Amino acid sequence: MKFQRPLVAALAAISAFGVLGFSQAASAQDKPAPVKNVVLVHGLYADGSSWEKVIPILQAKGLHVTSVQNPTTSLDADVDAVKRALALQDGPTVLVAHSYGGMVISEAGVDPKVSSLVYIAARAPDAGEDYPALTKKFPTAPAGAGLQWSGDYAKLSEQAFVKDFAGDLPVDQARAYYAVQQPMGRAITMAKTTVAAWRQKPSYYAVSTEDRTINPELERFMAKRMGAKTIELPSSHVSLISHPQEVANLILQAAGQPTN
Known part of the structure; x- marks a missing residue:
């Protein structure tokens, strides 16, 4: 039995609509x-003021x-500070980190209020992973040679x-940014996360190419491993x-907000 052309066309239209509808649903x-x-969570050698140029853009x-x-002073202390901030939020929250702060949000980001994670040139170790050992798989970045210790704290x-x-x-x-640098506690150099929130939450990553x-290359490795939506910026470590x-x-993309 042969299908009539109108019926074939109708079936084709239904099929196309189904595929299109599925595609739109997926999008x-x-x-x-x-x-x-x-x-927003800052990293080492900095404080919360490092976000001062990003904050007004988001507030606008x-x-x-x-x-x-x-x-x-320690990973645990920093995670506790983030948890206190999350407790004050009145709904879903995008959790963002720069540099070492990536370890902090990887630990704290399992909080049910956290809708997504954004890493800005940030550490993103897996649960229990030795981050210093991970860095040794890539050429050494020069900044670490300038670390100066005084007792259990370094700058x-x-x-x-x-x-x-x-x-x-x-x-x-x-130099003005240097003036607000906070010392790093030695405990941070030995810290390991117990969870990797990026394995549970949508993640975004900004690689600093300079x-x-x-x-x-370590940043690219971590971003790829977490399956993050990734951008690359021709920037030093402080792209923020x-x-x-x-x-x-x-950050606006992660928050489902328009960027223009």
Whole structure:
């Protein structure tokens, strides 16, 4: 029995509609639901003011933004600080980290309020992974040579900070940023996360291609391993300061918000 042409056409149309409908449904699922809360987590050798250029961009989009002040004395203390900030949020929250802060949000990000994770040139170890051992699989980034210890706390030298940590900032701006540097507790060098929240939550990653603090290839490895939606910025380690608009746009994407 032969199908009549009108019937064939109708069947083809139904088939096309089904495929199109599935595709549109998949696209809708890929786009995150709009989120209004953002919690920002700084890394080592810095404080919450490192987000000062990103914060007003997010606030201008109507987002409620909190920048955590980590003590950087131990991983546990920093995770506790983030958990306190998350407890104050009134709904789903995008959790964002720079540098070492990536370890903090990988641990704290299992909180049910956290809708997604954004890593800005950040550490992203797996649960129980030895991060210093992971870094040794890649050429050593030069900033670490400038680490200066005093008892159980360390800071970057001014030269290492200006050249290797914040190398694409104007020198006067890098020196001002250096002035607010917080010491790092020795306990952080031995810390390991017990969970990897990026295995449970949608993740985003901004690689800094000119990074001299974390090797860019290590950043690419971590971003690929977590299956993160990834962008690359021609930046030093501090893209949140030298490329605040691009960093803010990635956070807005994770929050399901328009970027223009």
